[in-house]
Amino acid sequence: MAPNWFKYSSPVSFYPLAGRLVPWFGVAAALLTLAGLYLGFVVAPTDYKQGEAYRIIFIHVPAAWMSMFIYLVMAFYAGLGLVFNTRLSAFMARALAPTGALFTFIALWTGALWGKPMWGAWWVWDARLTSELILLFLYLGFMSLQAAIDEPRRAARASGLLALIGAVNVPIIYFSVQWWNTLHQGASISLDKGSTMAATMLTAMLVMTLAFWMYTIAVVLARVRCEILERERHSEWVAEVAAREVP
Amino acid sequence: MSGTGLLSGTRNILARDLTIAGRRVTDVLTTLFFFVIVVSLFPLGVGPEMATLRMIAPGILWVAALLATMLSLGRLFTADHMDGTLEQMLLSPHPLSLIVLGKVAAHWLTTGAPLVLMSPLLGLQFGLSGPLLGVLMLTLLIGTPVLSLVGAMGAALTLGLRGGGALISLLVLPLYIPVLIFGAGAVEAVASGLEAGAHLSLLGALLVLALCFGPWVTAAALRISLE
Numbered sequence: 001m002a003p004n005w006f007k008y009s010s011p012v013s014f015y016p017l018a019g020r021l022v023p024w025f026g027v028a029a030a031l032l033t034l035a036g037l038y039l040g041f042v043v044a045p046t047d048y049k050q051g052e053a054y055r056i057i058f059i060h061v062p063a064a065w066m067s068m069f070i071y072l073v074m075a076f077y078a079g080l081g082l083v084f085n086t087r088l089s090a091f092m093a094r095a096l097a098p099t100g101a102l103f104t105f106i107a108l109w110t111g112a113l114w115g116k117p118m119w120g121a122w123w124v125w126d127a128r129l130t131s132e133l134i135l136l137f138l139y140l141g142f143m144s145l146q147a148a149i150d151e152p153r154r155a156a157r158a159s160g161l162l163a164l165i166g167a168v169n170v171p172i173i174y175f176s177v178q179w180w181n182t183l184h185q186g187a188s189i190s191l192d193k194g195s196t197m198a199a200t201m202l203t204a205m206l207v208m209t210l211a212f213w214m215y216t217i218a219v220v221l222a223r224v225r226c227e228i229l230e231r232e233r234h235s236e237w238v239a240e241v242a243a244r245e246v247p
Numbered sequence: 248m249s250g251t252g253l254l255s256g257t258r259n260i261l262a263r264d265l266t267i268a269g270r271r272v273t274d275v276l277t278t279l280f281f282f283v284i285v286v287s288l289f290p291l292g293v294g295p296e297m298a299t300l301r302m303i304a305p306g307i308l309w310v311a312a313l314l315a316t317m318l319s320l321g322r323l324f325t326a327d328h329m330d331g332t333l334e335q336m337l338l339s340p341h342p343l344s345l346i347v348l349g350k351v352a353a354h355w356l357t358t359g360a361p362l363v364l365m366s367p368l369l370g371l372q373f374g375l376s377g378p379l380l381g382v383l384m385l386t387l388l389i390g391t392p393v394l395s396l397v398g399a400m401g402a403a404l405t406l407g408l409r410g411g412g413a414l415i416s417l418l419v420l421p422l423y424i425p426v427l428i429f430g431a432g433a434v435e436a437v438a439s440g441l442e443a444g445a446h447l448s449l450l451g452a453l454l455v456l457a458l459c460f461g462p463w464v465t466a467a468a469l470r471i472s473l474e
Contacts, residue, residue: 130424137421144417148408157471158404162418165400165464172425 009088011228012237018221025218032211039204053117056110057201062209064107066216067135068170070100074142075167078160088224090156091231093163094146095223099216101139108132131173138166152231256341260349267326268357274322275357282315282362286369297374304373305383305434312362312387313423316394317416319358320402323350324469328406337473343466351392351399351462359391382437386430389450396461397422403468426453 008014040058074096081089111129112122123129142159149155232238268275289307290300327333336346366387367380375383401419408414433446 134421134424137417141418141421144414145404148405148410148414154471154474158468161464161468161471162404165422169421 009086011088011091011232014088015225015228015241018225022218022221022225025214025221029211029214029218032207032214036204036208036211039200039207044200044204053114056114058204058208060107060110060114061205062212063103063110064132065209066212067100067104067107067132068173070096070103070216071135071138071163071170072167074100075163078163081156082160082164087156087231090160091224091227092220093160094156095220095227096216097139097143097146098223099219101136101143103212103216104132104136104139108136128173131169134169135173138169142166253342254345256339257345257349257352260336260346261353264350264353265356268353274319275361278315278319278358279361279365281318282311282365283369285311285314287372290372301374301438304370304375305379305431305438307373308366308369308383308387309390309427309431312366312391313394313420313427315362316358316391316398317419317423319354320398320415320419321412323354323399323402324406325402328473333469334473337470343469344462347399347403347462347465347469351395351465354399355392355395359387359395362391363387379434379438382443383434385447386433386443386450389447389454390426390430393426393450393453393457394423396457396465397426399461399465400468403465403472406469406472426450429453 008017036058041055044055044058046052074093077089077093077096080086081093108129111132115124116122142163145162146155146159149158229238229241286307289303293299293303324333327336337343339346363384366383370380370383398415398419401415401422404418405415429446429449433443433450436446437443
C-alpha cells in the first residue's frame, strides 16, 4: 500500500507529530549552538587581517543565510497555501515570519557591530546592507498585513500573495555583492570555488548554521501548534487535547 | 460602450475612470500640490545652498514622486469598492487583469503623468541644467507607471482594511526602492558625467516586468479581498 503523503497536512494529525518533534529539535539546537560557539570562539584561529573581531562571523553569516532562506521557505508555503488551499501551509508561513524577521534583525545588528571596528561606521548605504534592510521591511509588511485582516482565510491568502511578490527581493540580496562592487566583502564560500577560509572556521560556521536551522524548526513547530489550537478551538479534538493536557 | 475585442474592457474602464477623474479635478490636483509642496520643503529644511540642492535634487524629486503616488493609491479601488462597482467588474466577462490594466492606466494618467510634466519646473528651482532635466523627465516617464502598477497590488491587498492607509505604505514602499535607486541613479550618473544607459535599461526592465505581472497579481489580490 502506498504511504499516505498527505496524512500530516491535516492539522489534527500534525499537532501531535509537531509536539513530539519540538523537544528533539530544541535539544539539537542547544547542543549544536554550544558546539558551534566553542569551535568558533575557542578553537578557530585568529584572522590574520581582522584579528579577533571577525569571530562575530559565526553568528552574522548563519543569521543572514537563515533570513533569506526562511523568506523563501515562507514564500514556498504561502504559494502552496494559495494553490492547493491547504490550511496548514498558511499556518507554516505565518509561523515562519517572526523567526525570519528575528534573524534579519540579528544579521543587521551583528553586521553593525562588525562594521564599526572594520569600516569605522555602524551603517553604510551599501547594496547588501540596504537590501537586507528591505528584507526586514518585507517581513514586517507580511506580519502587519496578516494582523490587519480579521478574517483568517483572507488574511492567509492576502499575505501569502504578498510573500510571493516580495520573493523577488531575495535574489537581489544574494547577488548584491557581485552586482554592485560596494563596501560589503564578497562571499567567502561559493559552490564553484569552494571556501577561502580555514577549515575550522568553515566547520564552526556550518555547525552554527545547522544550530540556527534546528532552532527555527523547533520554534516554528511550537508556534504552529499554538496556531492550530487557536484556529480549531471550536472543534472536538481540541477540547479532548485540552482535557488531557491541562490538569 | 462599444467594441467586443479583448482590450475593449480595458479601454472602456480607462475612459470611465478618466471621466470620473475629470469630474473630480480637485483629487488630481491635491496629489500634484502635495508633490510640489514636499519638494519645496527641502530647500527650507536643508538650506538654500544651490550646490547642495543641485546635488540632492534627483533624490528629492523621486522620493516626493513616490510619496505622492502612494497618497493617491487609495483612489484606485476604494470608491468602486464602496458602491459595489468593483464586484460587478469581477463578474464581467472581461478578464479582470485587463480591467485592472485600464484602471492603472487611468491612475497613471491622472497622477504619474502630471508629475512628469511638473518635474522640469521643480528641477529648475533646484538649479538643474537642461540635459539633466531631460533625463529626470525620462526616468519619471518610465518609472511612474511602475509605481502605479506596483501600488495597485498594495491597494488591492489592503482594500477595505482599517488603517489601510498606513499599512499600504509599509507594503508598497519597500517594493518601490529599486525604482527609486535606478531613477535617481540615472540623473546622478549624468550629473557626474557618466552615461545613464544602464540605469534607464534597468528601469525599462522593471516596467516590462511590472506590466507583465502587475495587473495579473492585482486581479488575484482583488479576488482575495472580495471573496
